[in-house]
Amino acid sequence: MKKLYISTVAATLLLAASCKTDFENSTEDVVVTSGEANFSKYIALGNSLTSGYRDGALYSSGQAESYPSMLAMQMKLAGGGEFTQPLMPNNVGGFIGIPGFGGKYNLALVDVKDYTGAVTGKTLSPVQANPAAQLDVIGGAGKYFGNMGVPGAKSFHLVTPGYGSAANLAIGAANPYFVRFATSATTTVLADAMAQNPTFFSLWIGANDVLSYSTSGGTNSTTIGGVTTYTTATDQTGNTNPATYKSNDISDPNVVAGSIKAVLDGLKSKGATKGVISNIPYVTSIPYFTRVPYNPIPLSAASASALNANFGQLNTALTSLGQAKRFVTLSSASSNPVLIIDKSLFDIAPYLPANLKMYGQARHATSEDLILLTASGVIGIDPTTGLPPAPTSQTIGGVTIPLADQLVLTKTEAAKVKTATDAYNTAISNLASQYGLALVDANAKMRELNSASGILWDGVKYTATFVTGGAFSLDGVHPTGRGYAIIANEFLKAINTKYKSNLPMISPNSYSGVTFP
Incomplete structure (x- = not known):
């Protein structure tokens, strides 16, 4: 070798x-x-x-x-x-x-x-x-x-x-x-x-x-x-x-x-x-x-706006259930946080439609969360192909879908x-x-x-x-x-x-x- x-x-x-x-x-x-x-x-x-x-x-x-x-x-x-x-x-x-x-x-x-x-x-x-x-x-x-x-x-x-x-x-x-x-x-x-x-x-x-x-x-x-x-x-x-x-x-x-x-x-x-x-x-x-930083996601203005609309709806649902907001307002910048699973959170999946149940215990990461080195091969990747997402892809690791629980050590x-x-x-x-x-x-x-x-x-x-x-x-x-x-x-x-x-x-x-x- x-x-x-x-x-x-x-x-x-x-x-x-x-x-x-x-x-x-x-x-x-x-x-x-x-x-x-x-x-x-x-x-x-x-x-x-x-x-x-x-x-x-x-x-x-x-x-x-x-x-x-x-x-x-x-x-x-x-x-x-x-x-x-x-x-x-x-x-x-x-x-x-x-x-x-x-x-x-x-x-x-x-x-x-x-x-x-x-x-x-x-x-x-x-x-x-x-x-x-x-x-x-x-x-x-x-x-x-x-x-x-x-x-x-x-x-x-x-x-x-x-x-x-x-x-x-x-x-x-x-x-x-x-x-x-x-x-x-x-x-x-x-x-x-x-x-x-x-x-x-x-x-x-x-x-x-x-x-x-x-x-x-x-x-x-x-x-x-x-x-x-x-x-x-x-x-x-x-x-x-x-x-x-x-x-x-x-x-x-x-x-x-x-x-x-x-x-x-x-x-x-x-x-x-x-x-x-x-x-x-x-x-x-x-x-x-x-x-791996907690906020490595760059977004265009259009992508940030579209994501904010979706996460805003989730925050509204959380508020109606007496839960604190979990999703931040994203911006057209290179330092937006990744989506993670936090098992310490109240699971709202039963109250969400089938296509949103993945967000039941999801939130955006903060500086107190630690993203594991192994996540570097997942963030920004289409999980169905293992490749960078196509322009029309709606599934992007850590961006539109949360990182797997075993890829993050929460605060x-x-x-x-x-x-x-x-x-x-x-x-x-x-x-x-x-x-x-x-x-x-x-x-x-x-x-x-x-x-x-x-x-x-x-x-x-x-x-x-x-x-x-x-x-x-x-x-x-x-x-x-x-x-x-x-x-x-x-x-x-x-x-x-x-x-x-x-x-x-x-x-x-x-x-x-x-x-x-």
């Missing part, structure tokens, strides 16, 4: 022109010491962010630039041992022939397609490749890996027996990535970590406990046998049994805290009392939720995500203090990346802007190699501060940026 690395020339020129680092610790003339830590056996636990997942897949060259592998490289300078990863068999990712998942699991490497839409203009739209190989089992009795990041894992999955059982795939109770490297069908991620008798660990888990809800637009889905059904997701407050969760539920904060504590207790029982743990960024500040749904994330992070901070661990504030670093100023390294600016910001890969969720290097430096800083070590920082500019298949 041929890949084109962008910004490499520009970064090289900037590096040559600048001798000043904008990070706190220089990588030059560092006397490397382990301080109070012992890095001889380092293991990393977590989810896709730990595994090196990016571009919508776990693939071998991406794994080579996982943040744990970067940490292990610096730890080796201070007495660290060998660090192994369950490398994928190819550079595409994904699996075919997986029972219970429509024959394949996880989408493979993301491409970015340009198309010219009659309404939205030229837009970047992610397109998935087909998985490249059958599931290959490389684990088994006595086979251990230092990087134990499992894409898709939620906090409680780390302590769930059978999560690595191939027999459980058909019922959705196992994860193919853990099936690949689990030591047995009955083990847990934690048990396999404990069996290695680590001297130092990193733990970054909990993002998927809100991410799956967020990336599905606040809908709940269950996929068994290749059939996906969606229902409205509900908060899990009071439900402390993960076995009853649907796949996209927000995990109860007590479950997340209890699962992380169980991991820490298990590691401590094997003498691993020193490590680093990270909190959870607000997932709603990553490109997947910020790339109400986004608030639920923030509330859960805050609860998770409070628990993680308390546990870091209770167990005497180094703490990474990934949430603060994500907010910094999402700011206009971004983060600088030797003159190269990194932001959370989709594609051009350099820190996030084509899936809009996971970092590039450079983004993972920024994360690795935050872990290194936290380790050095807590354990009086002096592990050198690494240069994000030395790693790969955005890649196109």
Whole structure:
């Protein structure tokens, strides 16, 4: 597979022109010491962010630039041992022939397609490749890996027996990535970590406990046998049994805290009392939720007038039913809001004629709503053809018909995500203090990346802007190699501060940026 690395020339020129680092610790003339830590056996636990997942897949060259592998490289300078990863068999990712998942699991490497839409203009739209190989089992009795990041894992999955059982795939109770490297069908991620008798660990888990809800637009889905059904997701407050969760539920904060504590207790029982743990960024500040604006619709004066007449009638109907108006007055401008479904609204469909029932819980989006990256391939498209609409078309995605519920995270749904994330992070901070661990504030670093100023390294600016910001890969969720290097430096800083070590920082500019298949 041929890949084109962008910004490499520009970064090289900037590096040559600048001798000043904008990070706190220089990588030059560092006397490397382990301080109070012992890095001889380092293991990393977590989810896709730990595994090196990016571009919508776990693939071998991406794994080579996982943040744990970067940490292990610096730890080796201070007495660290060998660090192994369950490398994928190819550079595409994904699996075919997986029972219970429509024959394949996880989408493979993301491409970015340009198309010219009659309404939205030229837009970047992610397109998935087909998985490249059958599931290959490389684990088994006595086979251990230092990087134990499992894409898709939620906090409680780390302590769930059978999560690595191939027999459980058909019922959705196992994860193919853990099936690949689990030591047995009955083990847990934690048990396999404990069996290695680590001297130092990193733990970054909990993002998927809100991410799956967020990336599905606040809908709940269950996929068994290749059939996906969606229902409205509900908060899990009071439900402390993960076995009853649907796949996209927000995990109860007590479950997340209890699962992380169980991991820490298990590691401590094997003498691993020193490590680093990270909190959870607000997932709603990553490109997947910020790339597509809420108001990307340009309209002519004639189109705006015609739409306003229709939406005005709907607003009149709403008023007669004692409901607030939901539709704005559109204008002949390039920044009109998209139509969305908001399941928190009173459903007026029973009071509407058949051709208008789609507007039962519809409204125009506001700046507080988040339009998902996947909507970029739908907005301004005729849903019956998948193409830009013909001049006479009356069906245009996000303009005359609402976007599907799973393409939008409404302000109400986004608030639920923030509330859960805050609860998770409070628990993680308390546990870091209770167990005497180094703490990474990934949430603060994500907010910094999402700011206009971004983060600088030797003159190269990194932001959370989709594609051009350099820190996030084509899936809009996971970092590039450079983004993972920024994360690795935050872990290194936290380790050095807590354990009086002096592990050198690494240069994000030395790693790969955005890649196109």
